[in-house]
Amino acid sequence: xxxxxxxxxxxxxxxxxxxxxxxxxxxxxxxxxxxxxxxxxxxxxxxxxxxxxxxxxxxxxxxxxxxxxxxxxxxxxxxxxxxxxxxxxxxxxxxxxxxxxxxxxxxxxxxxxxxxxxxxxxxxxxxxxxxxxxxxxxxxxxxxxxxxxxxxxxxxxxxxxxxxx
Numbered sequence: 001x002x003x004x005x006x007x008x009x010x011x012x013x014x015x016x017x018x019x020x021x022x023x024x025x026x027x028x029x030x031x032x033x034x035x036x037x038x039x040x041x042x043x044x045x046x047x048x049x050x051x052x053x054x055x056x057x058x059x060x061x062x063x064x065x066x067x068x069x070x071x072x073x074x075x076x077x078x079x080x081x082x083x084x085x086x087x088x089x090x091x092x093x094x095x096x097x098x099x100x101x102x103x104x105x106x107x108x109x110x111x112x113x114x115x116x117x118x119x120x121x122x123x124x125x126x127x128x129x130x131x132x133x134x135x136x137x138x139x140x141x142x143x144x145x146x147x148x149x150x151x152x153x154x155x156x157x158x159x160x161x162x163x164x165x
Contacts (some may be wrong), residue, residue: 001036002009004015006015011122012017013017013074015094017066022063022067023101023104023109024104024109024130025101025109025111025128025136026065026066026158027064027137027155027156027157027158028062028063028064028065028066028155028156028157029062029063029064029153029154029155029156030059030061030063030153030154030156031058031059031060031151031152032058032059032060032135032152032153033058033059033060033061034059035097035135035152035154036058036059036149036151036152037054037058037059037152038157039137039149040054040147040149040154041071043148043149044147044148044149047112047149048083049082050084050147052081052082052135053080053081053082054084054147056078056079056080056081056087057080057083058151060075060076060078060090061073061074061076062074062127062156065099065111069098069099069100070099071096071097071098071099071113072094072095072097073094073095073097074093074094075090075094077089077091077092078088078090079136080156082116084103085124088093095115095116095117096115097113097114097115097117097120098113098114098115099111099112099113100112102107102141103123103147106130107129107130107136108127108128108129109127109128109129109130109136110125110126110127110128111125111126111128112124112125113125115127116158127139129150134153134154134155135152135153135154136153137150137151137152138151138153
């Protein structure tokens with residue numbers, strides 16, 4: 001009987017504390033092109049074509065995660081350089097999505113994303129690796145690229161729910 005009460009008490013404390021906790025991902029994050037590129041140069045073996053294209057790709061997006069589970073990906077217009085071809089003008093766009101925090105620790109946050117994008121349908125989970133509260137990275141090894149690298153994001157704006165009054 002005491003064991004059962006202890007289990008129920010621990011469960012109740014967990015529910016209360018879980019409701020009070022806020023995820024560290026809430027807020028707006030921007031792709032850190034310089035940090036991503038440095039990481040790729042130091043740790044991957046990129047082809048000449050990948051070097052030219054990837055250098056112009058990162059650092060053009062921001063992502064907002066709201067406590068209500070909604071989010072927004074904002075991609076700025078940019079010019080993508082291509083080896084031995086004309087550069088491509090990429091248009092700006094915004095994409096709404098919803099997400100759920102599946103798990104969180106000091107060093108990682110795992111979310112499940114729902115969106116109209118076909119890529120999200122095949123890869124709905126994102127594992128964010130935090131090096132501190134203002135910097136996280138995600139793996140670039142997926143169906144788009146087989147680069148064993150990471151894209152870094154830095155906090156642009158903290159969500160008001162994370163600011164102490």
